[in-house]
Amino acid sequence: MGIGYGSGKSRTRRLAQGCFVFKPDFKKRKISVPIEDYFNHEKLESEDSKLRFETYHLLWQRMKSETEQLQEKLSENLFDSLVEFLQKSHSEFQKHSKNWGCHMKLREIPTAALILGVNVTDHNLIFRSLTETLQNNVTPYVVSLQAKDCPDVRHFLQKLTSQLMDCCVESESEEGKHVKIPRKTNDSMDSLSSWYATVTQKTCPKITSKKRTTTSGQWQSPPVVLILKNMESFSTKVLQDFIIISSQHLHEFPLILIFGIATSPVIIQRLLPHAVSSLLCVELFQSLSCKEHLTVVLDKLLLTAQFPFKISKKALQVLTNVFLYHDFSIQNFIKGLKLSLLEHFYSQPLSVLCCDLPEAKKRINFFSVNQCENVRRLPSFRRYVEKQPSEKQVALLTSETVLKEETQSLLENLHVYHINYFLVLRCLHNFISSLPKYPLGRQIRELYCTCLEQKIWDSEEYASALQLLRMLAKDELMSILQKCIEVLNSSTEMQLGNTTQKIKDFLMLFQNLDADSKEDEDACGSQIKGLQKTDLYHLQKSLLEMKESRRTAKKQTKFEVLRENVVNFIDSLVRDYLVPPESQPLHEVVYFSGAHTLREHLNAAxxxxxxxxxxxxxxxxxxxxxxxxxxxxxxxxxxxxxxxxxxxxxxxxxxxxxxxxxxxxxxxxxxxxxxxxxxxxxxxxxxxxxxxxxxxxxxxxxxxxxxxxxxxxxxxxxxxxx
Structure with missing residues (x-):
């Protein structure tokens, strides 16, 4: 660009003619670094960083897919109930559309109060899925509003109008029709009513379900569903004015409200006076409890041999403490689980074996000298070698072929250990989950943490639980044994030998008890049912009395002998299969124990x-x-x-x-x-x-x-x- 001398106008003209805009070429400046290079730990010498990253990515995709399917399944019942309520409400509107204003009851706005709980960070995901479900099954006109966007009624109507226009444009583009709808309208309920009448007359959308079949058929006037995500945060005056205005136009603008409530449905009465709340026809819908949701997630991701990755007790406590004492967010818990998986594959060179057993055996055959040395450095493998005969010790420490064969065998034993571990854990939970005062916890995650920490049979709580099990009634024992059979039959890989058959035999013996044994059992069972309603002092006192009476008794009944055999059998299963994971060789390959790392990332200071x-x-x-x-x-x-x-x-x-x-x-x-x-x-x-x-x-x-x-x-x- 050259600038000559001359008059101001000529210089300006030449300057304008000589200026050009060059857009920067970001593609040339971009430096592409392979993601797997980030897995090269500074303090670790590992040549399989790419393979570890790929293994992490595939394993996380499997776990993520499992959680998404689980959450969809858990929300299915709630969403089905909401869809049924909306369809029923709209059918009433269509039935009485001609004389809508003649009946005071028909001026009530159908309202669904959705109690979601205090896990506010998960609400966006729930509302996103709910919006998609409603658009597929009920109406294309679904609007979601937040309190921060609606400081007054004018902004409330502006947001409602703009989102409705977007819904209309999307539905038209899908059907291939081009109906000219003015994008700018007066922000009032009258303009919305006239717009709705114009759109429904010209488009007449047909509602067809993509996932579920509905009985709504073809609706000539689909309703408008308005979702208020955080009802507690909305201004009282804004809600009151909008509800009053909407009720006056309900016969020409079929509106259905969905209140997202985090606390309690009482908030509706607190925010709205009786004159306004009487204009709503409210029906309550309760979502799944956060703790129940956590239990299901843990059951599907960690308490199974389907996924090889596991977490130690301290790391699991960090994740559960953040959940229970901070946010109650399932999404944050899953993110913490993902962080644990990432840290495990990043910091552990042998995490390349944290995959399915057949694939892990293949990878062991291609281990290098450094990888074999990493196996020998594992503390659990050292302890295992020290227990072997001297000849085998020398072979494991010097021969790579012997080491690889032994590693394959140990990994197979670890896989079988996990299968047996979780089956026995579920059976034990069925026995102790209904005991008075819950000595080993009520949730299976509490029992799991106890088993991870120590040998559970050495604890006082376990001894107390066995005493209570020896006082159960026959019907309770039969019900628990039936649940244990279902747990064992649900496993595709049976590794517990004839355990299932023994439990079936116990169940058959209980059914064949004679009348005398039944009378003795009923007397004993009635005492236990009374114990469940007393406090701890009377419970301990009754236990001592029962122990003393049993000591003085000369002969046990058939039921008592059979019950004692069942308890002893369960105790033997626990001692054989619920051994802590730290006792298993190569447990470091699949267990993440970096609780300190999780605290640094999750507990901000x-x-x-x-x-x-x-x-x-x-x-x-x-x-x-x-x-x-x-x-x-x-x-x-x-x-x-x-x-x-x-x-x-x-x-x-x-x-x-x-x-x-x-x-x-x-x-x-x-x-x-x-x-x-x-x-x-x-x-x-x-x-x-x-x-x-x-x-x-x-x-x-x-x-x-x-x-x-x-x-x-x-x-x-x-x-x-x-």
Whole structure:
């Protein structure tokens, strides 16, 4: 581009003619780095990072697909009930459309109060699935509004109108029709009613279900479903005005409301007075409890041999504690599970074997020398080698062929161990889940954590549970045994030998007890049913009395002998198959135990992070010039770091003058300034401005605040290192 000399107009013309715009070519500048390269751990020597990443990706896709199917199945009953309610409400509208305004009852707006629970972070996913279901089964006109977008009625109607227009455009594009609908209308219910009449007369959409068959047929006037995601956050006046206006136009604008409620349905009466709530025909719908949802997710992902990846007790406690004490979010729990899976494949070189058993055996055959050494370094494998004869020890430590064969055998044993482990765990849970006071917990995840931590048969709670099992009635025992048979039959891989047949034999013996045994059992069972309603003191007292009476009795009944045999059989199964995973060789391959890593990522500690960044900037910046001894202030550190470390040396009140002078001393040492130079005055002003900015940033972060005690001082808000 050249610019010549001349008049202003000519220069402007030549300048305009010589300017061109060149869009940057991002494709050339983009540096593509393979994702698997991120799996090259700095401290680990592994040549299979790509294979580990691919294994992680495939395993997570399987787990993700399982969770999506599970969530869809859990929401299916709730969504079916909602669809049935909406169809029924709309059929009433069509039936009485001519004399809609003549009946006061028909002025009521059909309203579904959807109780979703306090897991607010999961609500968006639920509403997204609900919107898709309603559009497939009920009506194309489904609108979702949030409180932050509706500060008043005008904005409420604006959002409602714009989203309805979008729904109309989408339905027209799918059907191939082009109906000109004005995009800009007056934001009022009258304009919406006229727009609705125009659209339904011209388009007449046919509602056909993609996933489920409905009996609604072809609707000439589909309803408008309005979803209020967080009803508690909406302004009371906005809701009242909108409901009153909508009820007046309901005969020409068929509206159906869905309230998303996180707390309790009582909020409807609190937000709306009786004069307004009487205009709603409310029906309650309850979603699945968060804890029940968590139990189902754990059951499908962790308490199964379908997926080889497992979590240790401490890591599982971190995830469940975040769920139970912070957000009750299933989505966040699944993200934490994904993080655990990612960290396991990143930090464990032998996680390449965390896959299906046939594939793992194939990969062992191609192990290199370094990978064989990684197997020998595993603590569980070392303990296993120490228990072997001396000849086999030498072979495992020197021969790679023997090591690979033994590794394949150990992985197969670990797979069989998991199958047996979870089957016996479910059977034990069926026995102890109905006991008084729940000595081993009510949920299966509580029992699972106990079994992961220690040998469960050494605990006092287990001994107490066995005592209570020896006092169950016949009908309760038969019901539990029937559940155990169902659990064992549900497994495609039977590894427990003749356990199923033994349980069936016990069940048959209970059914064949004679009348005398039945009378004795009924007497014993009646005592237990009374025990379940008493407190712990009377329960322990009754246990002692029963033990004493049993000691004095000369002969047990047939039922008591059979019940004792059942309890002893279950106890033997527990001792044989519920051994802690740490006792199994190669358990490190499939178990993630980095609880500390999960805490760092999931339990945020902003104050500690701020203190670390300001006190030791090298921790984040990785600049060698920022390295310094403890207690020293590096003169090349950022201004806010210098000001922060200086303020740590002050008392509760900080003199700004002294603070500024100390700051200037450190900074001038960094700049290597000459005190007698001609630019010293100008530089002092710059340093003063830098100090003011650093102090303002510390005030913004909450470390200091102005004080009225002394005008030239600031008050320190923190005390100590962090």
């Amino acid at each position: 902003p104050r500690i992070a701020l203190h670390t960044a300001l006190n030791n900037p090298y921790y984040y910046l990785k600049n060698e010039a920022l390295k310094s001894e403890e207690g020293c202030i590096p003169n090349s550190a950022p201004d806010i770091c210098i000001a922060y470390k200086l303020h740590l040396e002050c008392s509760r009140l900080i003199n700004l003058v002294d603070w500024s002078e100390a700051f200037a001393t450190v900074v001038t040492a960094a700049e290597k300034m000459d005190a007698n130079s001609t630019t010293s005055e100008e530089m002092s002003e710059i340093i003063h401005a830098r100090f003011i900015r650093a102090v303002s940033e510390l005030e913004l972060l909450g470390f200091i605040k102005p004080t009225k005690k002394k005008t030239d001082h600031v008050a320190r808000l923190t005390w100590g290192g962090c």
